[in-house]
Amino acid sequence: MDNSFEYSYSAKSHREVEEIRRKYVTDENDSYESKLRQLKDLDRSASRKGMIVSISVGTVSTMLLGLGMSCIMVWNDPFFILGIVLGVLGLIGVCASYPLFQHITKKERKRIAPMILKLSEELEKMSS
Numbered sequence: 001m002d003n004s005f006e007y008s009y010s011a012k013s014h015r016e017v018e019e020i021r022r023k024y025v026t027d028e029n030d031s032y033e034s035k036l037r038q039l040k041d042l043d044r045s046a047s048r049k050g051m052i053v054s055i056s057v058g059t060v061s062t063m064l065l066g067l068g069m070s071c072i073m074v075w076n077d078p079f080f081i082l083g084i085v086l087g088v089l090g091l092i093g094v095c096a097s098y099p100l101f102q103h104i105t106k107k108e109r110k111r112i113a114p115m116i117l118k119l120s121e122e123l124e125k126m127s128s
Contacts, residue, residue, distance in 0.1 A: 032126045039119045042112055050104035054097045061093025 064086050071083025 032123065035119055035123055035126070039116065039123065042116055042119070046108045046112055047101075047105045049108055050101040053104055054101035057093055057100060058097035061090045061097065063090070065090025065094060 068083045068085070068087030068090055071079035071086060073083075075083075
């Protein structure tokens with residue numbers, strides 16, 4: 001009595017199966033998948049702009065903070081006051097980057113909310 005299990009996988013045959021399957025997938029299923037993809041992309045895009053701005057502000061502010069520290073510690077006499085000013089500006093920018101991210105993301109979510117709600121309602125109707 002042979003209780004062995006045999007399995008073979010071929011990328012080529014898998015590709016053929018997928019091509020045949022695509023011929024028989026209804027437009028409704030394809031539409032559902034594309035709308036779901038669009039919904040996910042919209043959701044991701046809500047935070048993308050805030051993330052880019054916040055990282056940029058944080059990076060520039062960190063550089064300012066470092067420059068200010070260098071002015072204070074390395075070039076004491078001529079640039080001490082300038083170093084304090086740059087350091088404080090850098091600290092303010094670093095501290096403001098996360099609230100800036102939250103503000104921009106909230107604004108973007110408000111802007112795309114009608115599109116998200118419309119797509120989600122369509123998807124709910126399709127899945128029912």
